[in-house]
Amino acid sequence: MSGTTLAHSAHQPEVNYLNHTKTLKSWLFTLDHKRIGLMYLGAVALAFLAGGILALLVRIELLAPGQTIMGPDAYNQSFTLHAVLMIFAFIIPAVPAVMGNFVLPIQLGAKDVAFPRLNLASFYIYLLGGVIVLSALFVGRIDGGWTFYAPYSERVGDSILFVTLGVFVMGFSSILTGLNFIVTVHKMRAPGLTWTRLPLFVWSIYSTSIVQVLATPVIGITMVLLFLERALKIGIFDPALGGDPVLFQHFFWFYSHPAVYIMILPAFGIVSDLMGTFSRHQVSGYKFVALSSVAIAFLGFMVWGHHMFVSGQSATSSIVFSLITYLIGIPTGVKVLNWVTTMYRGSIWLQTPMLYALAFLFTFSIGGFTGIMLGVLAIDVHLHDTYFVVAHFHYVMMGGNVIAALGGLHYWWPKMTGRMFNETAGRVAAALVFIGFNLTFFPQFIMGSQGMPRRYYDYLPEFQGMHQLSTYGSWVLAAGLFLILGYLLWSLVKGERATANPWGALTLEWTHASSPPDMHNFHDTPVVTRGPYDYHLAPELFVTSPGGDGAAEQVHPTETKA
Amino acid sequence: MGENGNVWMPDAMSTVASEVDSLFYFVLWTSTIIFALVILAKVYFAVRFRRRDPAEVPQPIHESKLLETAWIVIPTILVLIVFTWGFKVFVKLNSPPPDAYQITVRGKQWFWEFQYPNGTVVANEMHVPIGQPVKLLMSSEDVLHSFFIPDFRVKHDVLPNRYTSLWFEATAPGEYQIYCTEYCGTSHSGMLGKVIVQTEEEFAAWLNEQSQDLPPAELGANVFRQYNCGVCHSVDGTRIVGPTMKGLWGAERQFEDGGTAVADENYIRESVLNPGAHIVATYPNAMPATFGSLSAKQLDGLIAFIQTLE
Numbered sequence: 001m002s003g004t005t006l007a008h009s010a011h012q013p014e015v016n017y018l019n020h021t022k023t024l025k026s027w028l029f030t031l032d033h034k035r036i037g038l039m040y041l042g043a044v045a046l047a048f049l050a051g052g053i054l055a056l057l058v059r060i061e062l063l064a065p066g067q068t069i070m071g072p073d074a075y076n077q078s079f080t081l082h083a084v085l086m087i088f089a090f091i092i093p094a095v096p097a098v099m100g101n102f103v104l105p106i107q108l109g110a111k112d113v114a115f116p117r118l119n120l121a122s123f124y125i126y127l128l129g130g131v132i133v134l135s136a137l138f139v140g141r142i143d144g145g146w147t148f149y150a151p152y153s154e155r156v157g158d159s160i161l162f163v164t165l166g167v168f169v170m171g172f173s174s175i176l177t178g179l180n181f182i183v184t185v186h187k188m189r190a191p192g193l194t195w196t197r198l199p200l201f202v203w204s205i206y207s208t209s210i211v212q213v214l215a216t217p218v219i220g221i222t223m224v225l226l227f228l229e230r231a232l233k234i235g236i237f238d239p240a241l242g243g244d245p246v247l248f249q250h251f252f253w254f255y256s257h258p259a260v261y262i263m264i265l266p267a268f269g270i271v272s273d274l275m276g277t278f279s280r281h282q283v284s285g286y287k288f289v290a291l292s293s294v295a296i297a298f299l300g301f302m303v304w305g306h307h308m309f310v311s312g313q314s315a316t317s318s319i320v321f322s323l324i325t326y327l328i329g330i331p332t333g334v335k336v337l338n339w340v341t342t343m344y345r346g347s348i349w350l351q352t353p354m355l356y357a358l359a360f361l362f363t364f365s366i367g368g369f370t371g372i373m374l375g376v377l378a379i380d381v382h383l384h385d386t387y388f389v390v391a392h393f394h395y396v397m398m399g400g401n402v403i404a405a406l407g408g409l410h411y412w413w414p415k416m417t418g419r420m421f422n423e424t425a426g427r428v429a430a431a432l433v434f435i436g437f438n439l440t441f442f443p444q445f446i447m448g449s450q451g452m453p454r455r456y457y458d459y460l461p462e463f464q465g466m467h468q469l470s471t472y473g474s475w476v477l478a479a480g481l482f483l484i485l486g487y488l489l490w491s492l493v494k495g496e497r498a499t500a501n502p503w504g505a506l507t508l509e510w511t512h513a514s515s516p517p518d519m520h521n522f523h524d525t526p527v528v529t530r531g532p533y534d535y536h537l538a539p540e541l542f543v544t545s546p547g548g549d550g551a552a553e554q555v556h557p558t559e560t561k562a
Numbered sequence: 563m564g565e566n567g568n569v570w571m572p573d574a575m576s577t578v579a580s581e582v583d584s585l586f587y588f589v590l591w592t593s594t595i596i597f598a599l600v601i602l603a604k605v606y607f608a609v610r611f612r613r614r615d616p617a618e619v620p621q622p623i624h625e626s627k628l629l630e631t632a633w634i635v636i637p638t639i640l641v642l643i644v645f646t647w648g649f650k651v652f653v654k655l656n657s658p659p660p661d662a663y664q665i666t667v668r669g670k671q672w673f674w675e676f677q678y679p680n681g682t683v684v685a686n687e688m689h690v691p692i693g694q695p696v697k698l699l700m701s702s703e704d705v706l707h708s709f710f711i712p713d714f715r716v717k718h719d720v721l722p723n724r725y726t727s728l729w730f731e732a733t734a735p736g737e738y739q740i741y742c743t744e745y746c747g748t749s750h751s752g753m754l755g756k757v758i759v760q761t762e763e764e765f766a767a768w769l770n771e772q773s774q775d776l777p778p779a780e781l782g783a784n785v786f787r788q789y790n791c792g793v794c795h796s797v798d799g800t801r802i803v804g805p806t807m808k809g810l811w812g813a814e815r816q817f818e819d820g821g822t823a824v825a826d827e828n829y830i831r832e833s834v835l836n837p838g839a840h841i842v843a844t845y846p847n848a849m850p851a852t853f854g855s856l857s858a859k860q861l862d863g864l865i866a867f868i869q870t871l872e
């Protein structure tokens with residue numbers, strides 16, 4: 001190990017990436033990956049807030065059958081907008097664009113991403129895409145859920161064109177970010193940082209980038225076809241013009257199933273890093289976890305048809321898609337086992353980020369098992385398009401991606417802001433999120449298997465009990481999330497100053513960069529001599545201090561040299 | 563929990579339903595056991611190996627090849643079992659017996675129409691005989707719909723450009739819910755129906771009755787109920803999506819474009835067949851134009867029925 005290990009110095013440098021320039025312009029035109037990451041954080045947080053408020057409204061409407069607070073058209077548009085915002089404006093960019101941008105270059109020991117200008121461009125392209133999607137609201141109604149199946153979506157007006165255009169523009173931003181990350185990982189690793197020494201977070205963002213680059217063009221093609229159909233009346237999807245609506249579903253899922261991996265692979269990366277750091281142990285099956293992410297990125301393109309078992313596609317295709325779906329499910333299951341065994345004989349530190357990693361194992365496993373259930377042909381016939389599916393994908397998307405992203409946000413918060421959040425508040429919020437989440441979505445599995453269809457404004461009285469539980473759960477969940485918002489903002493003003501490495505982690509952003517990092521990340525290029533989770537090879541980190549306690553006051557203010 | 567007391571699946575009311583259920587419960591319990599083991603291990607490790615001293619650095623452990631192979635082999639075997647089983651039942655769900663009784667189904671925004679071999683057409687209430695395979699040949703008049711009977715464990719999308727089908731054999735008399743499960747617009751959640759399973763004799767008698775005449779107001783009440791007009795129109799004066807039908811007869815109507823008319827036979831006929839022609843003031847243009855297929859007799863009935871709603 002060369003250079004100074006900043007691990008336990010309590011006094012962080014006065015000048016850092018946040019305060020070296022202060023004007024608004026220095027933020028809006030910044031080429032610094034860290035500032036761009038923070039701007040993304042602001043943008044996706046707003047999208048999450050807007051999507052979340054819509055979700056709460058939808059849940060309140062469902063407290064009782066019939067009209068509760070809004071009419072059917074308002075309801076149908078609310079849940080659609082909730083989905084569009086959450087998926088395209090929040091989950092897809094959240095981890096790669098926020099944490100990928102902030103952390104990935106530092107984890108590689110690089111000063112920035114390979115193409116900083118392109119990186120800034122991606123941010124503005126993302127904003128532009130968001131504006132285009134929202135403008136669809138003024139063009140016509142957008143209802144029917146994020147799947148926008150033809151011919152319904154085409155018949156309600158031109159809004160579908162704006163939505164697909166907006167989604168494509170946002171997708172274009174992810175293509176650029178993806179390319180940027182792929183090149184950065186290939187070209188800008190610090191000396192000694194071999195592929196097998198890459199943190200698993202880097203591996204996962206790398207795999208995600210591959211999917212982003214390969215899948216997103218399909219949504220562009222779909223958009224062009226929709227445009228040709230609406231403008232020139234060439235029959236493609238609408239049977240009234242001689243088109244085939246099932247073809248639309250193929251296009252849609254050919255993009256959107258890989259998009260599911262865009263949403264979940266980054267979560268795998270975060271959880272791997274959290275498991276390693278907070279167990280202070282090598283992540284078991286490192287190579288398997290790393291390479292299976294890449295494999296999933298490619299195999300993810302071959303299972304889209306499992307969304308269409310009852311759609312009118314041929315039974316033979318359904319059978320083939322079901323089989324491939326299982327084969328891709330197995331490596332994912334093995335990863336879960338790897339994370340659990342990482343804890344075996346480790347030294348487990350139950351700080352807030354780790355609580356999220358443990359919550360993830362619970363919720364994501366339920367999401368995974370119910371996915372197996374839905375992959376069984378004969379069972380899917382019954383469960384398809386019911387609340388069982390709604391519950392399943394929320395367990396994967398929210399219980400997987402969002403819970404992991406919250407873990408990541410807490411983990412990297414001290415690095416991003418230089419401040420510690422209140423640990424007690426953090427634990428309370430984690431508990432509220434976990435309980436609220438399960439209370440919201442578990443009853444939906446039961447409703448769904450009883451037959452309650454999704455996208456229903458009204459429902460039969462027998463489902464009211466479950467709907468009420470789910471709505472109450474959404475309030476607990478919201479309380480947890482607002483608590484997080486509160487104490488994170490509070491920490492910016494009143495939080496303890498963070499040390500360089502409050503968690504005792506071993507990746508470069510903790511060992512070689514201050515909190516918050518310098519504008520160029522490092523003073524000297526770091527040289528890497530060990531794997532990302534080789535804690536036993538890093539005695540200097542844990543000897544002179546109580547080894548990374550999140551409560552910053554316990555850290556000795558001594559600087560150690562390696 | 564459903565009305566029947568089962569937590570998960572509703573009671574199995576068709577011949578394939580119990581086969582689907584065995585598979586469902588097999589996957590459910592196998593998953594629950596594996597899940598419980600994983601979570602127990604997780605909790606046990608978190609307690610047993612919790613950090614006691616901030617400076618402790620555990621040594622790496624050797625990964626056991628045996629364990630790793632087992633992780634891959636056992637789940638693979640399990641999913642292959644589940645796949646094959648699911649495949650078998652799926653093939654059965656997709657193979658109607660050749661002697662099945664065929665009913666033609668049409669999905670429209672937002673109701674279902676059923677046509678019987680003798681030409682009888684009814685909406686939203688499908689009568690079928692017990693103990694006989696029934697095959698539904700389905701198509702849509704407008705957008706995608708999906709035909710779902712949870713108690714029978716059958717579902718299939720209904721498309722505007724091709725026929726799709728499903729089949730079932732009901733095992734007990736009773737009424738079972740039909741849902742539309744593919745989003746189809748404003749009243750998607752109102753696109754409900756019932757399967758009424760009857761004995762062979764009752765079914766034959768019912769089918770016979772359909773070709774006989776009801777008094778017009780009664781026929782109209784049936785049409786109003788079967789075509790789900792009630793999703794948007796109340797008969798007791800409350801405002802839903804559309805105006806109430808109570809007191810409509812003979813009343814003066816104000817339109818969005820400023821015009822007026824008196825609600826007489828021709829007005830009601832036009833409102834139903836061509837709802838876009840006049841939009842009642844303060845209401846959205848939300849009434850679907852899918853009722854054009856109503857017969858003259860059914861329209862007479864509706865008019866007579868609306869007259870009774872003083």
Ligand SMILES: [Cu+2]
Pocket residue numbers: 706707708742743744745746750753
């Ligand atoms: Cu429908």
